[in-house]
Amino acid sequence: xxxxxxNLLINREDYQRYENIFERLKLSAAILTAVxxxxxxxxxxxxxxxxxxxxKLSGQKKDYLQILMNNKKDEAKINYIQKKYSDxxxxxxxxxxxxxxxxxxxxxxxxxxxxxxxxxxxVDKTRNTSxxxxxxxxxxxxxxxxxxxxxxxxxxxEKISLKNLVIxxxxxxxxxxxxxxxxxxxxxxx
Numbered sequence: 001x002x003x004x005x006x007n008l009l010i011n012r013e014d015y016q017r018y019e020n021i022f023e024r025l026k027l028s029a030a031i032l033t034a035v036x037x038x039x040x041x042x043x044x045x046x047x048x049x050x051x052x053x054x055x056k057l058s059g060q061k062k063d064y065l066q067i068l069m070n071n072k073k074d075e076a077k078i079n080y081i082q083k084k085y086s087d088x089x090x091x092x093x094x095x096x097x098x099x100x101x102x103x104x105x106x107x108x109x110x111x112x113x114x115x116x117x118x119x120x121x122x123v124d125k126t127r128n129t130s131x132x133x134x135x136x137x138x139x140x141x142x143x144x145x146x147x148x149x150x151x152x153x154x155x156x157x158e159k160i161s162l163k164n165l166v167i168x169x170x171x172x173x174x175x176x177x178x179x180x181x182x183x184x185x186x187x188x189x190x
Contacts, residue, residue, distance in 0.1 A: 098123040101185050102158050109133060112147035115140040119178065127185040130163065135177045144179070158184045 068075070087099045101123050109116045119132040135141040147153055154160065160183030 041174070095189060100188050101129065104185070105131060108147075108153050108156060109144075111152070112144045113140045116144055123185065127158075127187065128183075130180065130182045130184055132178055132180045135179075136175075138175075139176060141177045141179065148181075156186060158186055160184075 090149045098121070102118075103120055105121065106118060109118055113135070115135055115137055119134045121129070121131040123129045133144065135144065148160075148162075160181055162179065163182040164178070164180035166178040166180070168178060
């Protein structure tokens with residue numbers, strides 16, 4: 001190695017030692033720079049991926065909000081249907097199942113007399129009932145009263161009593177007879 005200048009401040013052994021220290025320092029700085037560059041690139045890529053995911057999710061959010069804004073009427077219809085469904089569930093919970101009791105009473109009346117007509121029927125959710133049956137022939141009404149005292153008819157009720165007998169007539173002697181009953185149906189197995 002050719003020297004162009006002479007270093008008079010330090011001797012040759014100290015110079016070698018300082019030169020080794022500076023070489024190590026340069027090597028350490030280069031390694032540290034490489035490690036920091038790798039870490040910087042890693043975080044840059046990581047943040048770029050997170051940023052692209054955020055942009056993608058933000059775009060989806062905008063799309064969904066736009067869809068919601070466009071479908072406000074559908075949302076109102078869904079809320080309406082949900083409310084009606086809730087009302088139906090409440091109704092079914094409180095329903096007296098009057099159709100089933102109507103069928104029982106209608107079949108019992110048909111079995112007793114062909115001329116009997118069920119004029120009115122009321123059933124509440126505790127199965128309490130009142131109903132009116134009309135007849136246009138007196139003998140058919142009497143036949144029904146006999147049938148009403150039979151076990152076939154009485155097995156449909158926990159209790160039943162005759163509330164009223166009305167004779168409705170007109171000038172031409174066409175009379176109608178109405179029997180009103182009050183009672184409580186037996187509980188049906190659903």
